[in-house]
Amino acid sequence: MASPSRRLQTKPVITCFKSVLLIYTFIFWITGVILLAVGIWGKVSLENYFSLLNEKATNVPFVLIGTGTVIILLGTFGCCATCRASAWMLKLYAMFLTLIFLVELVAAIVGFVFRHEIKNSFKNNYEKALKQYNATGDYRSDAVDKIQSMLHCCGVTNYRDWKDTNYYSEKGFPESCCKLEDCSPQRDADKVNNEGCFIMVMTIIESEMGVVAGISFGVACFQLIGIFLAYCLSRAITNNQYEIV
Secondary structure (H helix, E strand, O other): OOOOHHHHHHHHHHHHHHHHHHHHHHHHHHHHHHHHHHHHHHHHHHHHHHHHHHHHHHHHHHHHHHHHHHHHHHHHHHHHHHHHOOOOHHHHHHHHHHHHHHHHHHHHHHHHHHHHHHHHHHHHHHHHHOOOOOOOOOOHHHHHHHHHHHHOOOOEEEHHHHOHHHHHHHHHHHHHHHOOOOOOOOOHHHHOEEEEEHHHHHEEEEEHHHHHHHHHHHHHHHHHHHHHHHHHHHHHHHOOOOOOO
């Protein structure tokens, strides 16, 4: 058993670890709330866009909701473990954090390896949405209109892609292709945007890849800090047989 002087020296160290780990766990819990909110928002507002990316991509909001819920529960568990200064609970908390870190690492590697397949899938689904386009409220047609209006683009690679569609043969270009608001382009190519939506979407994604990579790296490092703090606090409590009432 550690001497009284040793235990007195250890007390401020454990208190410091507890304080820092509580702050970390609170921030970790907040990230879970944010992921849950983004997942719900994505399910309500962005499901049509995910359907253009890939049929399975419509499950992305559910993945975010599930991940956010797990992080909220895990953050609550970590807070309890830290407040109770339970060595076994802290070790379990560190283990769960490590598991989440490994899952995120695998997901990042898979996303990087299959990034070209994701691009091709988006292009193929966008072409399919154009061929099946109608102006009667179909969810994919609505997504195409919103993308074309928001990015000021027309078609997949350029506005000529519309000329191979049934909609063009009947009515011409959709209004979402217009350079100006409230125009009636019909078959007048001078009134529509020239650049294709696929090129613009990919340009935006590639331009933001550095930001996404930086955020992902920061999140990974943040979790490693939590693993380190939980392990150190657990070890300090175990080695010095320190009990906080």
